[in-house]
Amino acid sequence: MPSRSGRRQESNLVAYIVLGIGGLMMIFPFLYQLSASFMTNAEVQSIPKQLLPGELRWENYVNGINSFPFWEQLRNTTVFSIIRTTSQVLFCSMAGYAFARMRFPLKNVTFAVLLSILMIPGELLLISQYQIVQSFGWLNSMAGLVAPGMVSLFGTFMMRQFFLGLPKELEEAGRIDGAGPATIFFRIMLPLALPGVSALAVITFIECWGAFLWPLIVATRAEDMTLAVGIASFTGEHQTFYPQIMGVSLLIMLPMIVLFIALQRRVISGLAFAGMKG
Amino acid sequence: MTVSTAQRSPSAAAPRPEGSRSPGGDRRRRNRYDGLTPWFFVAPTLAGVGLFYVWPTIQSFYFSFTEWGAFGGTTWVGIANYTRLFADPELLVALGNTVLYAVVALAGIPLAVWLASLLNRPGLRFRSLFRVLFFLPVVTVPAAVSVVWKLLYNGDFGMINYALSAVGIDGPYWLQTPVVAVIAVGIVGVWMSLGFNMIILGAGLQAIPDDLYEAAELDGASRFQQLIHVTIPLLTPSIFFLTVMSAIGAFKVFDLIFLMIGNTSPVIKETQTLVFFFYSKGFMVNDKGYAAAIGILLLLIIALVTFVQFRLQRKWVHYA
Numbered sequence: 001m002p003s004r005s006g007r008r009q010e011s012n013l014v015a016y017i018v019l020g021i022g023g024l025m026m027i028f029p030f031l032y033q034l035s036a037s038f039m040t041n042a043e044v045q046s047i048p049k050q051l052l053p054g055e056l057r058w059e060n061y062v063n064g065i066n067s068f069p070f071w072e073q074l075r076n077t078t079v080f081s082i083i084r085t086t087s088q089v090l091f092c093s094m095a096g097y098a099f100a101r102m103r104f105p106l107k108n109v110t111f112a113v114l115l116s117i118l119m120i121p122g123e124l125l126l127i128s129q130y131q132i133v134q135s136f137g138w139l140n141s142m143a144g145l146v147a148p149g150m151v152s153l154f155g156t157f158m159m160r161q162f163f164l165g166l167p168k169e170l171e172e173a174g175r176i177d178g179a180g181p182a183t184i185f186f187r188i189m190l191p192l193a194l195p196g197v198s199a200l201a202v203i204t205f206i207e208c209w210g211a212f213l214w215p216l217i218v219a220t221r222a223e224d225m226t227l228a229v230g231i232a233s234f235t236g237e238h239q240t241f242y243p244q245i246m247g248v249s250l251l252i253m254l255p256m257i258v259l260f261i262a263l264q265r266r267v268i269s270g271l272a273f274a275g276m277k278g
Numbered sequence: 279m280t281v282s283t284a285q286r287s288p289s290a291a292a293p294r295p296e297g298s299r300s301p302g303g304d305r306r307r308r309n310r311y312d313g314l315t316p317w318f319f320v321a322p323t324l325a326g327v328g329l330f331y332v333w334p335t336i337q338s339f340y341f342s343f344t345e346w347g348a349f350g351g352t353t354w355v356g357i358a359n360y361t362r363l364f365a366d367p368e369l370l371v372a373l374g375n376t377v378l379y380a381v382v383a384l385a386g387i388p389l390a391v392w393l394a395s396l397l398n399r400p401g402l403r404f405r406s407l408f409r410v411l412f413f414l415p416v417v418t419v420p421a422a423v424s425v426v427w428k429l430l431y432n433g434d435f436g437m438i439n440y441a442l443s444a445v446g447i448d449g450p451y452w453l454q455t456p457v458v459a460v461i462a463v464g465i466v467g468v469w470m471s472l473g474f475n476m477i478i479l480g481a482g483l484q485a486i487p488d489d490l491y492e493a494a495e496l497d498g499a500s501r502f503q504q505l506i507h508v509t510i511p512l513l514t515p516s517i518f519f520l521t522v523m524s525a526i527g528a529f530k531v532f533d534l535i536f537l538m539i540g541n542t543s544p545v546i547k548e549t550q551t552l553v554f555f556f557y558s559k560g561f562m563v564n565d566k567g568y569a570a571a572i573g574i575l576l577l578l579i580i581a582l583v584t585f586v587q588f589r590l591q592r593k594w595v596h597y598a
Binding site: 032 | 310311312315316317319320322323324325326327329330331332333334335337338341393396397399401402404406407408409410411412413414415416417418419420421422423424425426427429430434435437440469472473474477478480481526529530532533536537540542553556557560561566569570573574576577580581584
């Protein structure tokens with residue numbers, strides 16, 4: 001049908017224009033952030049506005065990094081994100097597998113309790129979580145930062161859904177060959193669940209990297225903060241260091257942007273999967 | 279740990295209906311349950327959830343009936359926190375702002391439907407490039423993007439007011455004006471979630487069979503008529519899902535309000551949301567019993583909003 005395909009192409013022109021302009025508007029804040037990070041403070045505040053810096057002032061980045069404990073906070077953020085991600089991936093896979101495939105008393109009741117807790121807004125629990133962490137003497141420490149997020153209800157639910165969708169035959173074959181539950185899980189089922197595991201890992205890592213409210217409450221000393229809290233407190237103290245703030249905040253996002261562009265399909269499908277099942 | 283010993287453990291024996299047809303009770307037990315092994319698998323999660331979720335849930339209810347002394351220690355005050363809360367003018371302001379933020383967030387959904395339907399046009403090229411552009415704000419750090427949005431919204435030298443002045447509009451001080459500030463932050467919220475919403479809707483769009491469009495086209499339906507009469511009705515389950523998720527997310531908004539308006543802003547009292555109200559009482563002035571009551575109210579509001587949405591869904595959601 002030549003007429004039909006002709007019409008399709010013609011009307012896709014609207015799609016290109018809208019998506020093109022819309023897409024540019026979506027990334028405009030990032031582009032402006034990049035541009036402003038090389039400007040002088042006067043250029044940022046100039047009227048009429050200039051879109052590009054007069055020259056590339058790399059020293060803004062150096063000065064920005066040197067005006068607060070950037071490297072300590074980068075280390076904190078990295079350790080924080082790695083510990084939470086590893087722990088959640090391991091424990092959520094284990095629990096998700098048990099809820100999907102194993103038989104034990106009160107399984108459905110336990111799972112229903114977990115699901116109902118998933119509905120509770122996490123913010124409500126902050127006061128009590130803070131009390132617990134404080135009573136352990138974990139304020140301003142990595143243990144305190146990671147503690148409530150070592151396990152995840154959402155991740156457990158997601159991994160259970162994933163394991164439910166896997167075929168049972170391989171497990172049974174392993175059992176017939178005399179493999180124990182641990183061997184079956186780590187050697188057979190976990191490798192099969194790799195798409196789910198990697199989706200969970202990527203989502204968790206991105207979430208940890210940007211986590212705000214809990215680190216804000218637990219870490220009050222600059223050298224104990226994560227970057228997300230660090231940049232907010234740096235901005236609070238130096239409202240008008242625009243180019244440095246823009247540069248440092250871009251640096252903070254850089255690993256996530258690179259991770260996203262490198263693992264594009266995995267990130268998008270992982271988040272979509274998580275979103276639909278959640 | 280060997281399985282055979284684990285299977286004979288007492289915990290595995292607990293709730294067991296009388297098996298009339300099974301010859302030996304012991305054998306039956308072994309078939310029904312996998313012994314201790316599953317407990318080993320769920321133990322870390324149950325321990326973590328018990329300590330950091332179940333216990334805090336119970337404790338939060340208790341805290342909401344107490345008052346906190348300046349040097350620690352709590353006193354039971356009955357429903358005093360709740361009576362104080364319902365008489366507090368700040369509650370109405372926070373609730374109003376939260377609802378306003380939710381309205382802006384929900385207004386982002388029709389936009390996402392339109393963009394997703396464009397993105398899923400058959401034969402569209404550069405699809406993955408567009409997807410990356412729209413999705414990028416989803417994966418970035420709120421604390422780091424809020425600084426550039428604050429600059430764009432700046433009343434004196436921000437790009438937005440500069441662009442508006444080019445068409446003769448004198449833009450407001452976006453983040454320093456009550457009501458306007460919440461809408462401005464809501465727009466950033468839409469910007470951050472648009473890509474995610476488009477992906478969810480895209481999955482729904484791909485599930486719509488092509489022959490429906492062909493039939494509509496044979497009947498002479500225009501593109502717009504196809505969108506209204508085919509796409510949107512069949513997409514309502516995805517739209518419903520996003521409506522529920524966006525409303526829940528909006529009622530919990532904190533990061534962007536804290537980061538863009540700030541706890542030191544002179545208008546924060548007029549622009550705060552429920553979770554900010556909770557945070558300011560619980561962690562800025564250490565009025566934790568009162569904060570717990572706000573938290574419980576938030577829980578009830580979210581439950582109510584979600585319940586109403588589920589009740590309304592049968593009026594407009596079409597399941598295939």
